[in-house]
Amino acid sequence: MYERTKRFASKFPKQYEVVKELPPSGGSSITKVSVNPALVFEMLEVVFGPYEDLYKDFKFVDDKVTWHRYFNTPVGILSVYDWKGGNISIGGVGEMTAELKQEANEFKEALEKNALVYPKIRKQDLKDEIKTDPLRNFLRTFLATYNLLSKARETGSLLEALVLYASTVDAHLRYGIILSRQLREKTSNYQADLIFQTKTSYISERDIHKLALEEEFISKKQFEEISRLYEFRNRAVHRYFISDFEYIELPKRLDRFERIRESIANKIIKLEQRQVKKKIGMTTAEDIKVDHRSRRIVASQEHLKIDSNLNVAVVPKRNHMFPREYGPRTDTKEVEE
Numbered sequence: 001m002y003e004r005t006k007r008f009a010s011k012f013p014k015q016y017e018v019v020k021e022l023p024p025s026g027g028s029s030i031t032k033v034s035v036n037p038a039l040v041f042e043m044l045e046v047v048f049g050p051y052e053d054l055y056k057d058f059k060f061v062d063d064k065v066t067w068h069r070y071f072n073t074p075v076g077i078l079s080v081y082d083w084k085g086g087n088i089s090i091g092g093v094g095e096m097t098a099e100l101k102q103e104a105n106e107f108k109e110a111l112e113k114n115a116l117v118y119p120k121i122r123k124q125d126l127k128d129e130i131k132t133d134p135l136r137n138f139l140r141t142f143l144a145t146y147n148l149l150s151k152a153r154e155t156g157s158l159l160e161a162l163v164l165y166a167s168t169v170d171a172h173l174r175y176g177i178i179l180s181r182q183l184r185e186k187t188s189n190y191q192a193d194l195i196f197q198t199k200t201s202y203i204s205e206r207d208i209h210k211l212a213l214e215e216e217f218i219s220k221k222q223f224e225e226i227s228r229l230y231e232f233r234n235r236a237v238h239r240y241f242i243s244d245f246e247y248i249e250l251p252k253r254l255d256r257f258e259r260i261r262e263s264i265a266n267k268i269i270k271l272e273q274r275q276v277k278k279k280i281g282m283t284t285a286e287d288i289k290v291d292h293r294s295r296r297i298v299a300s301q302e303h304l305k306i307d308s309n310l311n312v313a314v315v316p317k318r319n320h321m322f323p324r325e326y327g328p329r330t331d332t333k334e335v336e337e
Contacts, residue, residue: 004121009047012110019070022054023077023093030096030104033080033088035115038331040088041313043111043118044069044080053316063324066332067315075099078107082313084326119309126308134196135282137305142171143298144305158250159236165257166205166233169226172264173208176217179271182281190282205230217267222260229257299333 033040045051048071055068068081070093077093078100088111090104130137145168152161178190193201194208203211209230213223232253235243275281299314310331317334328334 004125005046008114008118008121011114012047013073013107015074016048017072018048019054019072019077020052023070027077027079027091027093028096029083029089029091030101031090031108032083033090033108033111035088035112036311036331037082037086037088037329038311038313039115039118040080040111041067041082041315042311043114046118051315053318055318056316059319059321061321063318063320063326066318066328066334067313073100073103073107075103078104080107082329082332086329119311123308126304130196134192135190138171138175138195140301140305142168142175143302145171147302148306153254158247158254161254162233162236162250162257165254165261166230169229169257169261169264170205170208172261172268173212173217173226174203176264176268176271177208177211177215179268179275179281179283180215180217183271183274183278186280188280188282218264222263225256225260229253229260299335303333 041051048069051067051069053067054070064084065081068079071078071080076095076097076099079091079093081089081091083089090108092100092104126137145164149161149164149168152158152164174194178194182188182190193203197203209218209223209226212218213220218226232249235245236250239245272283272287275283276285276287300312303310303312303314313329313332315332315334317336
């Protein structure tokens with residue numbers, strides 16, 4: 001957590017504790033919060049830690065509530081939840097005492113006040129992160145690119161898909177070079193200009209292709225195929241008007257890009273598995289584990305690279321007995337447990 005975010009988190013009640021077991025039923029709503037539900041969800045995660053759905057084993061007859069958090073306060077238990085897909089409510093559990101109602105209203109004020117500054121804090125933290133931890137930004141871009149690439153192909157935006165494929169293959173090669181070198185040199189360090197470019201420090205795409213070949217991350221045959229595809233990319237993007245390029249060529253070339261991308265991605269998976277097995281390099285068993293928490297992290301990280309101004313609540317998908325009346329909000333992404 002960055003220093004700005006730490007200072008932000010310190011503005012919330014320190015004496016609150018996250019309730020980790022479902023509290024007794026009973027209680028009612030006390031007040032509503034005039035803040036975007038997804039923003040509230042994210043702030044609560046920043047301040048109180050990752051969201052865990054205490055209702056994950058339940059089946060619901062309606063979808064009025066998508067997520068629900070409980071907090072132990074000095075005067076009783078408060079609940080915070082989205083209501084009917086568009087509002088945030090704060091309620092109490094058990095007896096509705098005057099003290100509990102006052103606590104709820106103070107919590108509401110803290111959420112509304114800090115919601116005005118949090119987006120700016122997050123934006124600045126992301127800018128700082130590129131300098132202090134460029135690898136995180138690099139890996140986040142992988143996630144966003146997969147999403148954008150899938151949408152581009154589905155909607156027939158073939159030139160956009162071509163540009164994204166070229167960038168994705170380049171990123172795969174850079175990451176593969178890093179993993180290969182770490183295994184060979186028995187280190188977790190990496191060359192910074194492989195993943196972050198400045199005006200004075202960068203490695204071109206062509207040089208990356210050569211390095212990947214020298215590292216034996218790709219074969220001579222793959223090197224030649226990548227070179228041909230990049231030449232096609234340059235002809236389509238940079239010489240659209242002054243070459244013999246035809247748009248009809250794109251579908252087949254995109255299929256070739258997908259095959260080479262998939263081949264390289266499989267090599268990366270094997271390198272990551274080798275790093276974990278040999279305990280060499282930066283990959284840990286936690287990094288390659290796929291569970292509901294990792295899927296939520298992936299979904300939230302991809303949105304940060306697409307538009308860091310947007311707040312998106314990534315929540316476990318609940319089980320419903322009947323067709324949903326409200327459905328998830330546009331700013332809520334549901335992932336399977």
